[in-house]
Every structure is written in structure tokens, then in C-alpha cells.
Amino acid sequence: MNIKRLILCIIIITTSLGLIACSSLKSKIVKGGESALNVKSDKEIANTRFQKIIECLEKNDKKGLKKMFSPKALKEAKDIDGGIDYIKGFYKGKIKSKDVALAVSDHKDNGEKTSELQAYYTVTTDKDTYTVFFIDQTVDIKNPDNVGLNMLQIIKASDDDKEFDWGGDKTKCAGIYRPATVKKQAKESV
Structure with missing residues (x-):
């Protein structure tokens, strides 16, 4: 009987350690950006990115803003420097309040993971109300x-109906959205 109890104790301890290890692994994955496991993690990622964007605009840090873009986006963007100048001149004021909505898409194909975060902020400054997407x-x-x-x-929040579509047909472009650039690209593709 004692051997059966010993084996049972070993099985229980082994199973407990296995569960603890899985829990620890899950925690590490969440911190590494595995967004499907923890929505709060996605919000933290979005808020950090948002803060960096706003800091660069407030500090007139063109290089800092440009560094946030992926190498692929920088290659595909039409006039990224002009886009940054446009957005620096367009966005005005200090933040008084902000609200956020997020959409996250995670994919795994043959063990190759991708994760995309779409963040939509309504930002009220002391000058105007903007949509930052x-x-x-x-x-x-x-x-x-x-x-x-x-x-x-x-964009100005009042222009959402005309200019915003979650990065779809109207606004999908690598780099910085500028209404005139998007309209010009649409004419060129026809």
C-alpha cells in the first residue's frame, strides 16, 4: 500500500509542477506580445505606441516618428517625410482626454505567427478633437x-464619416494618411 501512495504522491507532485510550468510559460508569452491571451496586453501595447507618437509630434521629433514605422512601410510609403511634416502641422494642442478602441488579428501559419493591432483613439486636445488611428x-x-x-x-473627428474606414479601401496606405495623397493614388490606379 505504501508504494501505491508514494506513486500517487509522485504523480500529483509531477502534475502540479507541470501545471505551474505551463502557467509560467503562458505569462512569459503574454509579456512577449502574444495578444490573443490577454486583451490588457494589447491595450498596453497600443497606449505605449500612442504615447510615443504624440511625444514625437509635441517634440517635433521627425526622426523618432519615422523610426516607429516598419522597414517595409518606409519602403512602400509615398513621401514619408512629407507625410510627417503634414501631420506635425495638422495635429495641434495638448491632450485633455482620450478614448481607445482596438482590433487585433493574430494568425499562425505553419508555426509562423503574425499579430496586427489596429488602434482607434478619439483625442480631445485644448485645440480640437481628432481621430488618431x-x-x-x-x-x-x-x-x-x-x-x-x-x-x-x-484626422479631425468631425471628418470621420468622410475619411475613416479602419484602414480599408479609403485609407489603406503605408506610411501617413493624407487625404490629398490618397485621392491622387486612387486616380492613378484607375
């Missing part, structure tokens, strides 16, 4: 050049 590729195991900001759009 960005698409951030947070993980791309197969193509690390995709990791970083893909698109940034800042």
Missing part, C-alpha cells in the same frame, strides 16, 4: 521587416 504589426516571425507601424492617420 494606426496599424501596428506587433509580431511577424517570418518577415521581421513588417514589424512596426504600417499606417498612421490623424
Whole structure:
């Protein structure tokens, strides 16, 4: 009987240690950006990116803002420097309040994980109310050049109906959304 109890105790201890190890692994994955496991993690990632964008605009840090974009987005963007100048001149004021909505898409294909974060902020400054929207590729195991900001759009909140569509047909572009640039690209593709 004592041997059966000993074996049972060993099984219980082994199982407990296995469960603790799995829990620890899950915690490490969440901290590494595995967004499907923890929505709060996605919000933290979005808020950090948002804060960096706003800091760069407030400090007139063109290089800092440009560094946030993925190498692929920088290559595909039409006039990223002009886009940064446009957005720096467009966005005015100090933040009084902000609200956020997030959309996250995680994919795994043959063990190759990708994760994209779309963040939509309504920002009220002491000058105006804006929509700040960005698409951030947070993980791309197969193509690390995709990791970083893909698109940034800042528009007046009053123009949402005309100019905003979650990075779809109206606004999808690598780099910084500018209404005139998007309209020009649409004409060129026809």
C-alpha cells in the first residue's frame, strides 16, 4: 500500500509542477506580445505606441516618428517625410482626454505567427478633437521587416464619416494618411 501512495504522491507532485510550468510559460508569452491571451496586453501595447507618437509630434521629433514605422512601410510609403511634416502641422494642442478602441488579428501559419493591432483613439486636445488611428504589426516571425507601424492617420473627428474606414479601401496606405495623397493614388490606379 505504501508504494501505491508514494506513486500517487509522485504523480500529483509531477502534475502540479507541470501545471505551474505551463502557467509560467503562458505569462512569459503574454509579456512577449502574444495578444490573443490577454486583451490588457494589447491595450498596453497600443497606449505605449500612442504615447510615443504624440511625444514625437509635441517634440517635433521627425526622426523618432519615422523610426516607429516598419522597414517595409518606409519602403512602400509615398513621401514619408512629407507625410510627417503634414501631420506635425495638422495635429495641434495638448491632450485633455482620450478614448481607445482596438482590433487585433493574430494568425499562425505553419508555426509562423503574425499579430496586427489596429488602434482607434478619439483625442480631445485644448485645440480640437481628432481621430488618431494606426496599424501596428506587433509580431511577424517570418518577415521581421513588417514589424512596426504600417499606417498612421490623424484626422479631425468631425471628418470621420468622410475619411475613416479602419484602414480599408479609403485609407489603406503605408506610411501617413493624407487625404490629398490618397485621392491622387486612387486616380492613378484607375
